[in-house]
Amino acid sequence: xxxxxxxxxxxxxxxxxxxxxxxxxxxxxxxxxxxxxxxxxxxxxxxxxxxxxxxxxxxxxxxxxxxxxxxxxxxxxxxxxxxxxxxxxxxxxxxxxxxxxxxxxxxxxxxxxxxxxxxxxxxxxxxxxxxxxxxxxxxxxxxxxxxxxxxxxxxxxxxxxxxxxxxxxxxxxxxxxxxxxxxxxxxxxxxxxxxxxxxxxxxxxxxxxxxxxxxxxxxxxxxxxxxxxxxxxxxxxxxxxxxxxxxxxxxxxxxxxxxxxxxxxxxxxxxxxxxxxxxxxxxxxxxxxxxxxxxxxxxxxxxxxxxxxxxxxxxxxxxxxxxxxxxxxxxxxxxxxxxxxxxxxxxxxxxxxxxxxxxxxxxxxxxxxxxxxxxxxxxxxxxxxxxxxxxxxxxxxxxxxxxxxxxxxxxxxxxxxxxxxxxxxxxxxxxxxxxxxxxxxxxxxxxxxxx
Amino acid sequence: xxxxxxxxxxxxxxxxxxxxxxxxxxxxxxxxxxxxxxxxxxxxxxxxxxxxxxxxxxxxxxxxxxxxxxxxxxxxxxxxxxxxxxxxxxxxxxxxxxxxxxxxxxxxxxxxxxxxxxxxxxxxxxxxxxxxxxxxxxxxxxxxxxxxxxxxxxxxxxxxxxxxxxxxxxxxxxxxxxxxxxxxxxxxxxxxxxxxxxxxxxxxxxxxxxxxxxxxxxxxxxxxxxxxxxxxxxxxxxxxxxxxxxxxxxxxxxxxxxxxxxxxxxxxxxxxxxxxxxxxxxxxxxxxxxxxxxxxxxxxxxxxxxxxxxxxxxxxxxxxxxxxxxxxxxxxxxxxxxxxxxxxxxxxxxxxxxxxxxxxxxxxxxxxxxxxxxxxxxxxxxxxxxxxxxxxxxxxxxxxxxxxxxxxxxxxxxxxxxxxxxxxxxxxxxxxxxxxxxxxxxxxxxxxxxx
Numbered sequence: 001x002x003x004x005x006x007x008x009x010x011x012x013x014x015x016x017x018x019x020x021x022x023x024x025x026x027x028x029x030x031x032x033x034x035x036x037x038x039x040x041x042x043x044x045x046x047x048x049x050x051x052x053x054x055x056x057x058x059x060x061x062x063x064x065x066x067x068x069x070x071x072x073x074x075x076x077x078x079x080x081x082x083x084x085x086x087x088x089x090x091x092x093x094x095x096x097x098x099x100x101x102x103x104x105x106x107x108x109x110x111x112x113x114x115x116x117x118x119x120x121x122x123x124x125x126x127x128x129x130x131x132x133x134x135x136x137x138x139x140x141x142x143x144x145x146x147x148x149x150x151x152x153x154x155x156x157x158x159x160x161x162x163x164x165x166x167x168x169x170x171x172x173x174x175x176x177x178x179x180x181x182x183x184x185x186x187x188x189x190x191x192x193x194x195x196x197x198x199x200x201x202x203x204x205x206x207x208x209x210x211x212x213x214x215x216x217x218x219x220x221x222x223x224x225x226x227x228x229x230x231x232x233x234x235x236x237x238x239x240x241x242x243x244x245x246x247x248x249x250x251x252x253x254x255x256x257x258x259x260x261x262x263x264x265x266x267x268x269x270x271x272x273x274x275x276x277x278x279x280x281x282x283x284x285x286x287x288x289x290x291x292x293x294x295x296x297x298x299x300x301x302x303x304x305x306x307x308x309x310x311x312x313x314x315x316x317x318x319x320x321x322x323x324x325x326x327x328x329x330x331x332x333x334x335x336x337x338x339x340x341x342x343x344x345x346x347x348x349x350x351x352x353x354x355x356x357x358x359x360x361x362x363x364x365x366x367x368x369x370x371x372x373x374x375x376x377x378x379x380x381x382x383x384x385x386x387x388x389x390x391x392x393x394x395x396x397x398x399x400x401x402x403x404x405x406x407x408x409x410x411x412x413x414x415x416x417x418x419x420x421x422x423x424x425x426x427x428x429x430x431x432x433x434x435x436x437x438x439x440x441x442x443x444x445x446x447x448x449x450x451x
Numbered sequence: 452x453x454x455x456x457x458x459x460x461x462x463x464x465x466x467x468x469x470x471x472x473x474x475x476x477x478x479x480x481x482x483x484x485x486x487x488x489x490x491x492x493x494x495x496x497x498x499x500x501x502x503x504x505x506x507x508x509x510x511x512x513x514x515x516x517x518x519x520x521x522x523x524x525x526x527x528x529x530x531x532x533x534x535x536x537x538x539x540x541x542x543x544x545x546x547x548x549x550x551x552x553x554x555x556x557x558x559x560x561x562x563x564x565x566x567x568x569x570x571x572x573x574x575x576x577x578x579x580x581x582x583x584x585x586x587x588x589x590x591x592x593x594x595x596x597x598x599x600x601x602x603x604x605x606x607x608x609x610x611x612x613x614x615x616x617x618x619x620x621x622x623x624x625x626x627x628x629x630x631x632x633x634x635x636x637x638x639x640x641x642x643x644x645x646x647x648x649x650x651x652x653x654x655x656x657x658x659x660x661x662x663x664x665x666x667x668x669x670x671x672x673x674x675x676x677x678x679x680x681x682x683x684x685x686x687x688x689x690x691x692x693x694x695x696x697x698x699x700x701x702x703x704x705x706x707x708x709x710x711x712x713x714x715x716x717x718x719x720x721x722x723x724x725x726x727x728x729x730x731x732x733x734x735x736x737x738x739x740x741x742x743x744x745x746x747x748x749x750x751x752x753x754x755x756x757x758x759x760x761x762x763x764x765x766x767x768x769x770x771x772x773x774x775x776x777x778x779x780x781x782x783x784x785x786x787x788x789x790x791x792x793x794x795x796x797x798x799x800x801x802x803x804x805x806x807x808x809x810x811x812x813x814x815x816x817x818x819x820x821x822x823x824x825x826x827x828x829x830x831x832x833x834x835x836x837x838x839x840x841x842x843x844x845x846x847x848x849x850x851x852x853x854x855x856x857x858x859x860x861x862x863x864x865x866x867x868x869x870x871x872x873x874x875x876x877x878x879x880x881x882x883x884x885x886x887x888x889x890x891x892x893x894x895x896x897x898x899x900x901x902x
Contacts, residue, residue: 045882
């Protein structure tokens, strides 16, 4: 009998996690991974730090190179574009960098095609390469190091967490940065009251934040380089333009092959990362849906942490294992200038949109005992079910030491703890880490009072 | 009808929390609090930082002064020693600083007498004042500032977390510090393998750590000032001696009055902080037992966080409310030189002592993404039930950002999450805060593999 063959489409976190876990479980399996770009297993989350110069060398962002994967017995084909999947014949059509097409058979398949940037539909946007991959980030950084016409002005379009992280990177490079956001607040994943603190942090470091403004054009010079960004009311000079208007799951290839796409726009999978109706076909990472345990619906959340877990599970199940992905609760964290920002579960706005009735309280406190050096502000907002008091979500903004507390709330949301129980939970205390009542306990008590 | 009168014995965290919550609930109640020392509501946990000079002014350690409490309608009597409680007649015998005794009636009583240092039973120990109160800490700091014979050498007896925090304070003051500990490890609340990292941190900052050595004498000069500390095998020159050999619940007064003391040596209370068999009599804080939810037994854990919660609950229940203290799980955190150290639930040693079978795994990881500046080591040890996989405890040592993760484990222990569920929990990820798998997830997976 010929060897079984596992093919993987996409060589980043989800795909290579699948390849690696399959390799560990089955040393005889033939494993081939096709990646469009030159790199595998890189940290897209690290790109802003490379652009800003906090991370000097792009290689640091690569957790495992193609050659390292090859040494592990995984046949990695970089610069190879999978252009078609034939689920019936169980083969891929793959186009090499030289433009040659070949047929590649598979027994099991993992689709890990990730996400693709959604540029704003305006003139000039086509000239701006999204800095989503390591090679694109290298080109952006080279451009920043060369400078532009004046070398001093940058515009970031979109004020989500990636836009904000990129704004910080550009400030770190000494540029004057303007952020333009269509919505009335930065960071749409936060409630407006909490997002204001993130905006304060950006403005406090000199970023000009323009809200409620739709970009109409990226003005280019004859060479196709950016000159300015134009909204209905303003024009902002821009030697450099960074687009951070989000990404959508890259599902065209899989959809054309007949895999189902859910309401979120991402591939449907069950809790074993299987594509329903297609034996031996799995999907994982940014291109897939995940079950949201609080909302009770399927969502698309593009995060490396999910991609790694789902990829591993796909690899386990593709090799005869039986592992399940338990779903997500929307936990995320980022560092935005002087503040750390975390969120988990649902916020007030999401609750309203989902028709879930909630109570909510926000408190302001200090990250350390008041007398301990380095204490700074922390805001904690909790959202709970009005009947049971069950914690449904939390948002945290504050100075160093604030954000990782979101994991405590994530654990409480996950376990279904009510806020009145959280208010008396045995959390740690010492002056370098909190006041005698941790801010989370204070927030839980404030919320419990509303029940 | 005359006003009801609530008397409180002890004016620190538990006592004044009780007074304050009773005041909020009942504006008409007469509330009197008797405190032996000159201060109320101070942070004993902050004393090492005041001794070391990180906190310049002792007043910063006082969260609410006697006058502030008085302005809140609480009759605070400082420098007043309660020498007897007559539960039948419902009155206290109180001795003033001038030595005069008076009878003070009460309707409800809260006993919050705290803990008292247990000096080693050796010659010379009587000359060393324990630095447990703000005024004692002021005297110690004054002595350090004056210097000693040479002004250069200090010995800390006892290597628990307070001993280690005091050692750091003395190093901060430029002293040569030797720690002498009878046990074979520092920090008895940690398993030996985790305690080694704390010892490394102390030694890495120049502290000489002497383990397995019983102190036999504190050698004094004619004036009663320390000269040296002598063990069976060595003699250590010492201009200053700090004793950190622990404290015991201060229960003599309450026990003499007929209140029950449990196996832990602390006052027995029910989950409403009531002293069983005595209506209207409550106890809270370091002098009481707490129910340990993992061990299933009653323990004495002296921590400001419990004292504050229990005091508040006592005050609520003393004024006709019905609030319950849900118990503890042994969560604690401290900063020891370059490492942060946290623990919750039970460790391997405690499990063994309690006859609880466990599995345990320890992992070493980094606090941030490897490429992000400031990443450093973190060790996570988990202890779980071998059948259910339920998390029973965790210990964490690591650089900045490590220790507050213990609250995630505390929440998981509290909620009874199994390690295989924890391993896939939706914890936050961004490069400044962790690798793509948080160290807690990695530790949970390592532990789950043992099931």
